Amino acid sequence: MSARGRLVVAAAWLCAASSLLAQGPPGAPPGPPRPPRAVAPVDLTGYWVSVIAEDWRWRMVTPLKGDSASIPVTPEARKVIDAWDPAKDEAAGVQCKAYGAAGLLRLPGRVHITWQDDTTLKLETDAGTQTRLFRFGATPPPGEKPSWQGHSVANWERPPQTPGAPPTLPIFATRIGTRGRALEVTTTHLRPGYLRKNGIPYGEKVSLTEYFDYYKEPNGDEWFTVTTIVRDPQYLIGPFITSSDFKKEPDGSKWRPTPCTAF
C-alpha cells in the first residue's frame, strides 16, 4: 500500500477508534467490565411518589365498568372487560391482577428503589406491596413460571443502531446517541392481569419494555419518567404506550404499604 493509502486507512481507524471510545463511560479505565451498579449513569435509588397529572379519573379512582378509553383493545378484550367482577376476583384470590408489572406503575403510590446487589435493581411499591427485580445481564431460566411481576432483564440503554444493519466503518460520519442515561427493562413471564383496575386485560403472551429517564428541575426537584410499552397479541391491537411521572421524596416517611384489592 502506498504512503497515501496508509494515511487514509490510518485516518479511518483513528476515526473508528474515537467513535468506539465515545460509547464507553467517560474516563473508564481499562480492565475487566465494571458491574452495572458501578457504571450507573444516573441514580434512581430512593423514595419516589407518582404525581397523577394524567389519566386522573382512570388512576385515582377505580374507573366505571366498561371504560377502556385510551387503550387499543381487541374485540376479545371487550368481552373480558364487560364481564369484569371485582367480587369474583377477590373470591378467587386474584385481587392482585391490577398490580402486575404491566399496570403497577400506573397505580397511585410510592416506589422505593434500591440496589439488591451489584447487578440487581429492586423496585418496591407500597400499592399492593409488590417487588420487581431488574436483573442486568440475566435471561429467564428455562421453565420459569409466570408471576405478577414476571422476569425483568435490565441494561443501561445502548446507543441506537438500525436493527439488522451490517457493521460499518464510520467514514465521513460519527456516531451519536452515545451518552445514554436511561434504564431499559424488558419483562416477560407475566401472569395475566389488568392494565387498569376495572378489568382491562392483558394475557399470558404479554411483554413489557420500559425506559426510565431521570431529570432534575431548576427548582431542585428530581423526577423520573418511565415510558412503558405493553405488547399483547391477545388483547391489544398494537403497542400500548404510556409514560408515568415520579417525583423524588426526601425519605420514606410517607411510605404506606397496603395489600392488593380488587375494588
Added chain:
Amino acid sequence: MARSGVRLLAPPFRRTLFVRLAAALLFACASPAAAQVDFSGQWAPVYHEDNAERIPGPELADYTGLPLNDAARLQADSWDADRISVVSSYQCRPHSSDYGMRGLGNLRVWTELDEKQQLVAFRTYMPAWGSERTIWMDGRAHPPEHAEHTFQGFSTGVWEGNMLTITTTHQKTNYYRRNGVPASDRRTVVEHWTRHGEFLTVITVVTDPVFLTEPLVRSQNWFNDVGQALPAFTCEYATEVPGAQKVPNHLPGANPYLTEFADWYGLELAATRGGAETMYPEYRLKMGAPHSKPPDRCQRYCACSGGFFCDVNPPRPAR
C-alpha cells in the same frame, strides 16, 4: 487493467484526492457531533393517555390532575364553548407550543445546520394551526422580558446526555386544557425530549406563577412514522352566530354545568376541581363520596383509543 476507480485518475489529481480524503476523515473525527440525538423525522402522536380529553375534547369543569389555584378555577368556570364561535380572535387561535405537544400533535422535526455542519436549531412543524417552532441550540440568550410574546414562544435547548432539555419563555396566554383552564403569559416551560428507538417521549414541566401552585409535569409519546406526510393548515374566520352581542360566559356562581362531569363519571365533586393536593396518592384516603350515585357502567367516551372515531355513547353490549 485498473484495479479501482482511483487508478483511473491522473497522478497529480490522485495525490490531491488522497490528502483531501484523509483530511476530511480527520475533520469528521475532530468535530464534535452535530447533535447528541437526532430527532429529525416524522412523528405520529400516541393518545394512550387522556385520549377523550385530547381528541374529542375535555368535559366542562374537568380540572382533574391540574395544580390550579382559585384564580384559574374562577376563569375556567366562566368558560362557555360558544366563545369559539362568537369571538373571532378565538376562532383560529393556535395552540401554544406547550399545549401543542399535548393536543393534536402530528409532528415533523428537522435540523438547521451551519456551514460547519454544527447544529444551530431544531425546527418543528405541526399541522394543527400550522404551528412552526424553532428551538435554538447555539447558546443564544432569551430576549428580555418585555420582548414580544408569541404562541410558540422563544425556545433554547441544551443536552443532558442523550436528553434534550428545552426552556421556553415568551408565550402568549393559552390554556392547559381546552375547556377554558387558562395558562398565563408568564409561564416558563421546560421540556425533556428523549428518544428510545422508534419512540419519542417529551416531558413538559410548566411553572406558572399566575395560575399554578406547583409545576405541572406531564409526558407525551410519539412513534416514528416514516410514511407520514403533514398537510398545510388553513383557518378562516366566519360569523357563526349572527347578531351575537356579547362574549359568551358564565358569571361567578352562575354556571349550571359544573357538576356534570362528576355525575357522569361517579366522582367526588371536590376532586374534579383540581388542585395540587388531589394529585398525590394520599388524597385517595380523604376523598369523599361521589357527587351523585355513579352509573352502573361507563356511558360516555368509553372506548376512545384512536383518532377522531370516538363515540360519545357507544352501543351497549347485548344482555
